[in-house]
Amino acid sequence: xxxxxxxxxxxxxxxxxxxxxxxxxxxxxxxxxxxxxxxxxxxxxxxxxxxxxxxxxxxxxxxxxxxxxxxxxxxxxxxxxxxxxxxxxxxxxxxxxxxxxxxxxxxxxxxxxxxxxxxxxxxxxxxxxxxxxxxxxxxxxxxxxxxxxxxxxxxxxxxxxxxxxxxxxxxxxxxxxxxxxxxxxxxxxxxxxxxxxxxxxxxxxxxxxxxxxxxxxxxxxxxxxxxxxxxxxxxxxxxxxxxxxxxxxxxxxxxxxxxxxxxxxxxxxxxxxxxxxxxxxxxxxxxxxxxxxxxxxxxxxxxxxx
Numbered sequence: 001x002x003x004x005x006x007x008x009x010x011x012x013x014x015x016x017x018x019x020x021x022x023x024x025x026x027x028x029x030x031x032x033x034x035x036x037x038x039x040x041x042x043x044x045x046x047x048x049x050x051x052x053x054x055x056x057x058x059x060x061x062x063x064x065x066x067x068x069x070x071x072x073x074x075x076x077x078x079x080x081x082x083x084x085x086x087x088x089x090x091x092x093x094x095x096x097x098x099x100x101x102x103x104x105x106x107x108x109x110x111x112x113x114x115x116x117x118x119x120x121x122x123x124x125x126x127x128x129x130x131x132x133x134x135x136x137x138x139x140x141x142x143x144x145x146x147x148x149x150x151x152x153x154x155x156x157x158x159x160x161x162x163x164x165x166x167x168x169x170x171x172x173x174x175x176x177x178x179x180x181x182x183x184x185x186x187x188x189x190x191x192x193x194x195x196x197x198x199x200x201x202x203x204x205x206x207x208x209x210x211x212x213x214x215x216x217x218x219x220x221x222x223x224x225x226x227x228x229x230x231x232x233x234x235x236x237x238x239x240x241x242x243x244x245x246x247x248x249x250x251x252x253x254x255x256x257x258x259x260x261x262x263x264x265x266x267x268x269x270x271x272x273x274x275x276x277x278x279x280x281x282x283x284x285x286x287x288x289x290x291x292x293x294x295x296x297x298x299x300x301x302x303x304x305x306x
Contacts, residue, residue: 068153082181123170126161195233208301213293272299
């Protein structure tokens with residue numbers, strides 16, 4: 001009997017030890033798992049900026065002879081302004097320039113909806129810029145995209161990167177906001193020579209005139225007759241052909257003085273030594289159409305005709 005109780009006790013002890021060994025010990029508190037640090041944004045890949053072979057042919061629109069015109073040379077106000085673009089793919093159909101407080105901004109109306117952003121700089125700079133620095137599009141009444149861009153100066157190349165919706169790339173563009181497309185009243189007094197500032201008395205004069213634009217084949221007679229009346233100068237423009245039926249400056253049309261011979265017009269010479277944008281309607285083609293030219297009257301060449 002004693003052996004029986006010893007055997008039973010040994011069996012119970014063995015079972016208790018087995019159960020105790022199978023129980024998991026109290027686990028120590030685990031340390032919190034730290035998530036890996038968020039990856040920093042990768043720098044823009046080179047493919048986000050269009051290379052030269054990915055762009056349409058680039059036109060050099062910067063004239064090295066032009067002198068930049070800054071806001072302090074202009075009167076505050078809003079003016080229609082012509083913009084030359086280095087790319088036919090960045091087609092600006094109209095633009096309004098606003099001058100206020102010594103600064104200029106331009107609202108560019110685009111020929112379509114292909115661009116989502118512009119940036120006042122190069123494509124590389126745009127790709128590196130914060131999104132807040134990008135200029136998003138707005139829509140005009142016709143649904144076309146417009147962009148409001150700061151303008152440092154007229155008659156100077158301005159870098160403007162444009163982001164293509166379809167290609168998802170930045171494209172480098174160069175723009176020139178042309179001072180010669182602004183009306184004379186946009187400029188502060190004394191910026192450009194006028195009949196009044198030159199002290200021209202009423203009377204008849206001659207002046208050398210240079211023509212640019214069109215196909216380069218058109219010509220005008222130089223020197224041209226110059227008439228001053230009431231402090232305002234008027235130039236007689238004689239074309240090298242009879243194929244022009246009117247000229248236009250801004251919205252004002254001028255009809256020819258003659259019905260035979262080379263087309264002849266009298267137009268106001270609002271200023272000298274600066275290119276004046278004019279349009280001439282040619283009838284030489286199957287359908288008449290306007291051609292844009294510039295005329296520049298040289299004040300140093302003015303001579304009395306009497």
